[in-house]
Amino acid sequence: MEKMDLEEMKDLVLKYVIKEYMEDEEAEVTNDTPLISSGYVDSFSMVSLLVFLERKFSIKIPPSKATPEAFDSVNKIVALVNQCMS
Amino acid sequence: MSNIGSYEEKVKDFEWSAAEEFLEYKDGEIINIGWYCSDRICLKGKADKIALKYEGFDGVEKKFTFNDIRLNGNTIGTFLRHLGIRNEDRVCLFMDRIPELYFSFLGILKIGAIVQPLFSAFGDESLFVRLENAQTRAMITQRKYLTRIRKIIDKLPYLEFIIIIDHDDKKQLSKKEIQFSLEKTPQVNEMAAFPTRAESPSVLHYTSGTSGQPKGVLHVHYSLISQYITAKWVLDLQENDNYWCTADPGWVTGTSYGIIGPWSMGITQCILDAGFSAQAWYKFIEKNQVSMWYSSPTAIRSLMKAGDDLVKNFDLSSLRHLASVGEPLNSEAVIWSERVFGKPFHDTFWQTETGSIMISNFPGMKIKPGSMGKPFPGIAGVVLDPVSFEPLKEPGKTGLIAFRPGWPAMMRSYWSNQLKYNEKFVNGWYLTGDKASVDNEGYFWFIGRDDDVINTGGHLVSPFEVESALLEYPAVAESAVVSKPDDINMEVVKAFVTLKPGHIPDQDMELDIMNFIRKKLSSLAMPQEIEFMDKIPKTRSGKIMRRLLHAREWGEEIGDISTLEND
DSSP states (O other): OOOOOHHHHHHHHHHHHHHHHOOOTTOOOOTTSOSTTTTSSOTTTHHHHHHHHHHHTTOOOOTTTOOTTTTSSHHHHHHHHHHHHO | OOSSOOHHHHHHTOOTHHHHHHTTOOTTSOOOHHHHHTHHHIIIIITTSEEEEEEETTSOEEEEEHHHHHHHHHHHHHHHHHHTOOTTOEEEEESOSOHHHHHHHHHHHHTTOEEEEOOTTOOHHHHHHHHHHHTOOEEEEOGGGHHHHHHHGGGOTTOOEEEETTOOTTSOOOTTEEEOOTTTSOOOSOOOOOOOOTTSEEEEEEEOOSSSSOEEEEEETTHHHHHHHHHHHTSOOOTTOEEEEOSOTTSHHHHIIIIIHHHHTTOEEEEEESOOOHHHHHHHHHHHTOOEEEEOHHHHHHHHHHOHHHHTTSOOTTOOEEEEOSSOOOHHHHHHHHHHHSSOEEEEEOOTTTOSOOEEOOTTSOOOTTOOBEEOTTOOEEEEOTTTOOBOOSTTOOEEEEEOSOOTTSOOEETTOHHHHHHTEETTEEEEEEEEEEOTTSOEEEEEESSSOEEETTEEEOHHHHHHHHTTSTTEEEEEEEEEEETTTEEEEEEEEEEOTTOOOOHHHHHHHHHHHHHHTOTTTSOSEEEEOSOOOBBTTSOBOHHHHHHHHHTOOOOOOTTBOOO
16 A cells, blocks of 8 residues: 555545445535534444454454544544544 | 232232223223223323423423323324324334323323334334334334435335325425424314224234244234233332333334333333433433433443443432343342342343233342243243143253233234244244243242344344345345344344455444445444355255254254254
8 A cells, every 4th residue: 555644634535435334425524523422424334434444454453442432523533543543 | 018028929819800990991881091091091180190200311391280291192193093094004103202101102092002112223224124014004204214214215105105204395205205393383282093992903922933034023902901900010100100121112012111111100200301311311310310220231231331430420319120121131120220229120021923922031020130030920031842742840940931921911902913823823822932940939030032033132133134135235145143242232133244256355344334234234233253155054955053053152053953954
């Protein structure tokens, strides 16, 4: 995998979230939009998002860190990914 | 002092007529759940009491009195009547846990129509089969769900009205779509309730079985009797409670005890329309001074995972009584709740088909952590020998949980499926499909399902439905679906697939299949793991040997494989 900077990572995750979880075409989604608390991504769907992140960034996210709070926005997700990469 | 007082005393001479007396209902009279949950409470002098405290994911808070819910139910009911919706027409609710959902529920029942609540996470295929089966005439929804509805609308000739409660005037409506704004519609003060009787149909919930399509479980207005008395004696709802049922009204707990039970008693209930977060949940309890909390083992285990320290950041001293439903409550969760909240969660057992709580740990009763408790007064509950279908007398022996039919909330039919309904009864017993044992003190202990249905996070998923949907993925040739153990959800869905010639499995394909099922059926049905195989194990007659795959996932004995197909 090519090395990405933070903005590229956010862009990649945001695009994936919009493609896979946002069926409401009118919804405006930013890197700060709540994903879990808003119900766009529920706890079961979090699993597919986790699988995507682990494969895309070649990381392993420990179950203790895969919390609804840590997945609640693109910004928070990328911060978690970064943490797991280091 | 709990409402039930002594369980043993109540069991001795219980009659359902006791609940009828509480509700001032007499046999043969009109009984309408919508009216009982709103108008009657106002007539009892509680018109100004708060019925609903709502908080959205964005922090927006709203409060509604019992008079508000009466007026809003009337307004929606009148709107539906003007559209031509008649008694016994099916009206689907497909929306988030917003106040309009609760008001619509009352309004639909008040006009004598049948409420068909559907979980808003259902994908287009799941939605389609349930609307088609019920020949649903109208649905009330939000604009965020229109993409899914528009995909299937042409295949649903009986569906005449898609009522959008938050339509944006700048957007074009498509065919059959109608906008309705509660805020812009004049409130209707008086609306006569349709004169429904005890056996008039009320709520149609869908549930999954091992094979075939989902079944529509039909309830009647008389179910109120069971739901009222169980809310009073099991959930122990009391006049000054702030009650929080965390279930979504797309499922039976969210209607029987998220609407009917508490509101027929005139109890204030709190609704949080947001995804799960331990911090947000504790904050919600603290802010609303929640005193009675009815939740699920999956949620409790998720709270346990968030840790004990988090609990210390909140004042949860308002909690008076805790109960749980959906799947067996493990003893660790009971012990944990006693440690962190100072109170145990009381497990309750019931099903979509039973309509109300059947077995429970009652307030004041000795709790054996991990046990389901004892049958509700008036309920004849036993475990049956799986061969003779006779009640097992010997304590500790595993059998099929069964109930003698006749309680008020018992389902009256599976919608358009008399055959499946008949299969649920043997020797005069209703078979739940669950297995348990009973100890020498009469406590029930859950063992597991008696079929292949997967109970994930308290929701039933049909392996057949997932297997069928998997076959629609272009590269999949064959599929088999079983449960696998999960620390939080008890069970999750696991799929085994073979691919058509020319397709090679890879990680991207696995994720793509997961998302395919999630969008088509629901996130609950999405396999959390997919294993690619060269061949699915089958019997010589071609039947998938789920039993073998299940045993492998659970580390159990594989058992007899003499019927396994050879190469």
